Amino acid sequence: MGLSRITSVEELHRHLYAALQLEHATIPAYLTALYSIHPGTNTEAVHILRAVAVEEMLHLTLAANILNAVGGTPDLTRPDFVPVFPTFLPDGETDFEVGLQRFSKEALATFLKIERPGHAPEGAPRTVRRPKKPGKSVLHASHTGKDAEEHFYSIGEFYDEISRSLATLHEDLSHQGRTLFVGDPARQITPEFYYSGGGELIAVTDLASAQAAIRLISEQGEGKGKAIFDYEGELSHYYRFEQLLLGRYYQTGDKAGHPTGAPIAVDWKSVYPIKANARLSDYAEGSELREAAFEFNRSYRDLLEMLTRAFTGEPRLLTAAVGDMFRIKELFLRLMRNPMDGTGTLHAAPPFEIASVTEVRK
């Protein structure tokens, strides 16, 4: 029952839900690094981080379109949807977790691992098993059993398996005179509802459009094979981040690891010293910081509810949801600009404890 070979529509739904979780889970991490940068500084890093974060939002929307197309229901309000950071991602790596931390070389090192282009060596199993660590947050959909979790070797392999199963399930069902693509087309988020958000939105109604959506997600993110530019001629996320560590832009014709374009200046010091993986409980009861951190969690929960409605038949709500994102950005920045105590050595940050907010509401 793990995330491994997909043999049924039900398993496909589960994998696509995991894809939604996966695409979303990168967003708090990227935004935390992005917004920790002092206003007006590090313009190149800001541009790169922002563009990648927005593309993850596109990927989330594309994953919702695919899930809808095959008759599933994207639900961003499930208590397990937002992980407790730091968290593992279901990409098979055991050497890193994704946390919420300030813009730094360490943060970028994690981002490179998230976006690492990776395919299992020839002949190796396409999934890896690792022992379950008690008390560690792991995206729920990746659970396989009591003792171990099964994971794909990389995010690329994860999407390859979804792509493969879309084709075979489509073929199998076609032979039976049925179709895999039973979803209501009215649930698709089409470009008219999605303004300039990291690329073209693809409405998914058949195998070809589903495969195109998968290809956009996985190649924009992790690249394909050894290519540093994707099929649209865009640099994949891994190499965009790597530019910041190497201090130089890639240009056409460059080999991986050896950019030869214009230099990039990075000012690692112009960053708010925010607390990594902040929790609501880090802020004193009754303090304004606590209130603001709770307000952040609540607003984010409301946003996920709004997105869920937009993804389940009310696509027009996406416009309003984007408006909410701008307001949430203000709450985000306001927290990060505030020191946690009088010394100013450690600043506040949003906790992203969404599940706890849901409990409060009940």
Added chain:
Amino acid sequence: MSGDRAEFEKFLGLSEVLTGFTKFRLQGTGQGALYFSTLTDVVGQGTAGELLQAWSGVAAAAGQDEGKLERLMRSEILSHEKLGPIARNLIKLWFVGTWYQLPAAWREVFGTPERDRSFVPAASSYVEGLLWPTIGANPTGAKGPGYGTWADPPNIPKV
């Protein structure tokens, strides 16, 4: 360094009373350190120190008595020939994001500091001006409400 920090905390305390916004909201604009250095750069450490000293005296004398705090703010700071115009400039700085050249009458008496001209300390100062949340609007051309949201009723965060 800790001395600077203490002076900065005084600056924030004074700014709270001058603007009506809490320290949390003031720091949330990201402009606090910039405005503090703007003050000291323009009028000099000595005069800035006088203002903060006067504020400390007012805060200590008023204690928790809000009525007394307001009276003392008016009599000891806002009505003070030298400190009053500077305090009013801080209000304008926080709300509009512009340091305005001090009034001619002030400059005739207390001198013409080289950097005392009207200027915007940073591009973000305009965006973060407290006037926007006060009037319930987004700064024109910034803090975008999101493409197409103008088709919906305005949704402005509470002050």
